[in-house]
Amino acid sequence: MLNIGDIIKATGGSIVVKGDAEFTGISIDSRTIKDGELFIALKGDRFDGHNFTMDALKSGAGAIVSNLQFIAQDVVANNRTIILVDNTLLALHNLARYMRKKFKGHVIGVVGSNGKTTTKELISSILSIRLNVLKTSGNLNNHIGMPLSITRMNKNTHIMVLEMGTNMPGDVDELCSIALPDIGVITNIGYEHLQGFGSLHKVRDAELEIAPFVKKLVVNADDLFLMEGVVKKFKGEIITFAIDVEGADITVRDIVFSDEYTKFLLCAKSEYIDINLKIHGRFNIYNSIAAAATAYAVGFNLQEIKNGLESFEGVNMRFEIKKARGVTFLNDVYNANPSSMQEAINELVRLINSGKYRRAIAVLGDMLELGDYGVSEHKKLGQRLSVIPVDTFIGVGPLMSFAVSEFVGKGISVDTSDDAGIKLGEIIQEGDIVLIKGSRGMRMERVIAAVEDSEEAIGLLQQNRS
Ligand SMILES: CC(=O)N[C@H]1[C@@H](OP(=O)(O)OP(=O)(O)OC[C@H]2O[C@@H](n3ccc(=O)[nH]c3=O)[C@H](O)[C@@H]2O)O[C@H](CO)[C@@H](O)[C@@H]1O[C@H](C)C(=O)N[C@@H](C)C(=O)N[C@H](CCC(=O)N[C@@H](CCC[C@@H](N)C(=O)O)C(=O)O)C(=O)O
Numbered sequence: 001m002l003n004i005g006d007i008i009k010a011t012g013g014s015i016v017v018k019g020d021a022e023f024t025g026i027s028i029d030s031r032t033i034k035d036g037e038l039f040i041a042l043k044g045d046r047f048d049g050h051n052f053t054m055d056a057l058k059s060g061a062g063a064i065v066s067n068l069q070f071i072a073q074d075v076v077a078n079n080r081t082i083i084l085v086d087n088t089l090l091a092l093h094n095l096a097r098y099m100r101k102k103f104k105g106h107v108i109g110v111v112g113s114n115g116k117t118t119t120k121e122l123i124s125s126i127l128s129i130r131l132n133v134l135k136t137s138g139n140l141n142n143h144i145g146m147p148l149s150i151t152r153m154n155k156n157t158h159i160m161v162l163e164m165g166t167n168m169p170g171d172v173d174e175l176c177s178i179a180l181p182d183i184g185v186i187t188n189i190g191y192e193h194l195q196g197f198g199s200l201h202k203v204r205d206a207e208l209e210i211a212p213f214v215k216k217l218v219v220n221a222d223d224l225f226l227m228e229g230v231v232k233k234f235k236g237e238i239i240t241f242a243i244d245v246e247g248a249d250i251t252v253r254d255i256v257f258s259d260e261y262t263k264f265l266l267c268a269k270s271e272y273i274d275i276n277l278k279i280h281g282r283f284n285i286y287n288s289i290a291a292a293a294t295a296y297a298v299g300f301n302l303q304e305i306k307n308g309l310e311s312f313e314g315v316n317m318r319f320e321i322k323k324a325r326g327v328t329f330l331n332d333v334y335n336a337n338p339s340s341m342q343e344a345i346n347e348l349v350r351l352i353n354s355g356k357y358r359r360a361i362a363v364l365g366d367m368l369e370l371g372d373y374g375v376s377e378h379k380k381l382g383q384r385l386s387v388i389p390v391d392t393f394i395g396v397g398p399l400m401s402f403a404v405s406e407f408v409g410k411g412i413s414v415d416t417s418d419d420a421g422i423k424l425g426e427i428i429q430e431g432d433i434v435l436i437k438g439s440r441g442m443r444m445e446r447v448i449a450a451v452e453d454s455e456e457a458i459g460l461l462q463q464n465r466s
Pocket residue numbers: 028029030031041042043044045046047048049050052138139140141142143144145146165166167168171
């Protein structure tokens with residue numbers, strides 16, 4: 001329960017109408033606010049939440065606003081609490097910071113270019129074995145989603161696992177100044193959001209903004225560029241995980257990949273345990289050992305870590321392997337940048353080399369937000385695809401057309417993911433393996449939807465089977 005005294009202390013706001021003094025939680029959305037919650041009216045790209053204060057007050061217990069002119073008299077007369085502040089986003093930040101300061105457990109901040117959501121979920125899966133974990137839900141990793149997640153804290157919360165996203169310098173610093181993490185996890189440094197950062201060095205600087213806040217930093221020792229920055233900027237306890245580099249705190253041996261499972265031996269000092277993951281790819285071993293190292297650092301033993309890792313089912317749209325009508329789809333449509341694209345291609349190659357598939361098809365959408373690197377990174381991708389056994393490459397979007405033009409082989413350039421789905425529907429055959437990936441804005445999930453709807457594709461597959 002949040003009480004009005006704490007809210008006023010945290011936000012410095014003033015009470016305009018005093019109704020309920022206790023609230024079950026915070027909501028920023030009148031469409032989903034629940035009975036007893038306090039609405040915070042935020043201004044967004046499409047709407048100003050103040051326009052929905054009345055709706056919110058009808059269902060909720062009160063509101064924090066910065067502008068009273070939207071509050072109708074009949075709602076005021078209804079005795080719903082109304083708190084006036086100068087800046088509602090800042091009020092959300094201050095409230096989250098206030099609640100965090102009262103919290104005595106560990107707060108784990110997960111940053112890095114790739115794998116944050118998956119690593120956050122893996123850490124939570126392990127810690128939940130014996131603790132009540134509060135985690136950022138889904139991908140809510142920005143200056144709205146992360147503080148909002150903190151406000152879900154209650155007296156039963158033992159530990160927090162918070163994903164922190166960034167697409168420009170200063171984001172991680174801002175998020176850390178609210179969450180005050182004591183343990184940091186940096187998954188890796190890669191080519192992401194270069195439009196906002198300009199260079200890989202600036203990406204590293206941005207992710208390392210977590211360093212001054214934490215006492216322990218869990219880092220990927222195989223990422224030598226990251227490690228160079230960590231050693232320069234961090235003076236606390238460094239906990240390392242690695243597949244290749246020897247001597248890391250958490251390492252792995254005897255990796256076995258298949259399209260059903262990923263097995264390996266997880267080693268911590270002189271102890272080891274076998275792990276059988278339901279998720280796929282070498283990059284997911286990194287995410288798993290990042291989670292293992294974090295859990296180890298807060299006192300979890302290897303059996304608990306095994307249980308948490310093995311029960312994890314994966315996150316939607318992140319390298320899901322789906323089989324439909326004899327075709328294997330690698331559904332990696334959540335996002336894309338040059339580093340994660342390379343990882344996905346490595347996995348495609350590994351699967352092709354297993355000899356189980358007839359043909360490989362890559363359906364790839366633009367990698368967005370790369371600024372000046374956009375064209376050159378797409379051209380490089382086309383060249384890389386040319387030297388692996390990809391039968392057909394369907395490129396979606398204007399940037400991918402540069403990749404298609406560099407591709408030596410059967411390349412098709414289309415404008416939208418719907419068009420790509422139709423093309424794919426025309427060519428897929430039973431026994432094919434298809435990688436589908438692109439930036440969020442490219443909506444590559446529509447490729448799979450279009451194939452599923454395509455009668456032609458279904459017909460072709462049935463014809464092939466008989
Ligand atoms: C605020 C909010 O959550 N908006 C989401 C909402 O947008 P919508 O169009 O409905 O409204 P507005 O934002 O314009 O509305 C303002 C407020 O009005 C409320 N409201 C509106 C209508 C109504 O009838 N009643 C109302 O009460 C409304 O609820 C608002 O409070 O829906 C969209 C579609 O689902 C969402 O896209 C939109 O989400 C925005 C973008 C958001 O910031 N959401 C956060 C909760 C969040 O964490 N979102 C993550 C995205 C994270 C991300 O992209 N991370 C980047 C790094 C980012 C770094 C930082 N510099 C940055 O720029 O943010 C990364 O690479 O990881 C997510 O959704 O996944």
